[in-house]
Amino acid sequence: MLKITFLILLYFFCTKCSGFESNCNCGWRNFGKIIGGEKSDDGEWPMMAALMSKPENVQFCGGTIISNHHVLTAGHCVHARYKKLPVSSFGVVFGINNLDEVKPSNIISPKKIIAHPNYVWPLSYDVAILVMKSIEFSHNIGPACLPLKKFNAVGKTLHHTGWGMVKAYGMGSRILKKTKLEGVDLDLCNSTFAQYEHLVKIREHHLCTYQPATSQCKGDSGGPILWDDPKTKRYYLVGLISFGWYSCDTPSVNVDVSYFVPWIYQILSTTGDDVCAFQEL
Structure with missing residues (x-):
């Protein structure tokens, strides 16, 4: 029954999002001088976000921009065992490559944490959405594309x-x-x-x-x-x-x-945000 529900939601999601290709830019990468090495060049990954503890300003998790109000991260990153972290206890930084350049004013606390309803500590349904007041897109800050259908990662x-x-x-x-x-x-x-x-x-x-x-x-x-x-x-x-x-x-x-795209779309649709997705995958 759960699988059938997922397929129905995914079909609904794909048909609703088919027009987003023309009005939502996503998934770009800024290639710089450092391409073959381990370190990333400044602004190379615009979708990348850092979760920072407050007031220590220590990076403890990563996240990904998926709209101009939403960041996707792991559920366990925003929970202390069975309880959600207070939104005032951490913030998110965008457009930063070097953590030594982070200023307290760059660390923006989310308005709300939305964990998947089936999340169970420690790691079942380990996904959460951070609702931000606003994420200002630029050359170095922007969303990743979301897949519109089941992705087979094996061998890729x-x-x-x-x-x-x-x-x-x-x-x-x-x-x-x-x-x-x-x-x-x-x-x-x-x-x-x-x-x-x-x-x-x-x-x-x-x-x-x-x-x-x-x-x-x-x-x-x-x-x-x-x-x-x-x-x-x-x-x-x-x-x-x-x-x-x-x-x-x-x-x-x-x-x-x-697997979680229908749930993500359901959350984003309540705020009127575009879902950045392309049909090809």
Whole structure:
């Protein structure tokens, strides 16, 4: 029944959004001088957001701009176990590559946190939307595209950006890092985390990625996994970093954004925001 409901909602979503291609720019990347290395150039990833604790001003999670009022992140990033964090306890920074350049005035608290209604601590339905007063788009600040249909990540090269630890047990990076990951079958993540199935079950709303020595680390949670569509030349938000081993060198389990598109659309439609999406995927 749940699967049927999802398909109906997804069909409704696609038909309602078919016209957004002409009035919503999304998924662009600003290529600079640093293209082949690990560090990202200033403004290279306009969709990237940093979640910062207050008053410490410490980055603890990532997020992705999906409209001029909304940021998508992991549910566990905005919860202290079973309770939502107060909106005054953290803020979001946009258009920043170097965390040393963040000023308190850049850190904007969300108006509201909307966690998925099925979110259960620690990591089931691990997705949340931050409602912002306004996000002013520019060359260096803008939304990722959302997928309009189920995305099959297996065998595809994906991009991840974040300020997480450069290596296990190390310090977080002050400069936004980028890395390439490969989408792999969920069975690989199931076998990797089999001993923890009593805590979290890997299901159809998850996406599994792996790249030896470059997988996600602590501090990357909630950040984007992006796919560069060769047809549209746009970057689609296909995943959110959810969890992995502390050693950072094993497959990682992520939120499959395409599974949650009907819910995302439902939230955004209440505010009248455009959903940035393209038909090709």
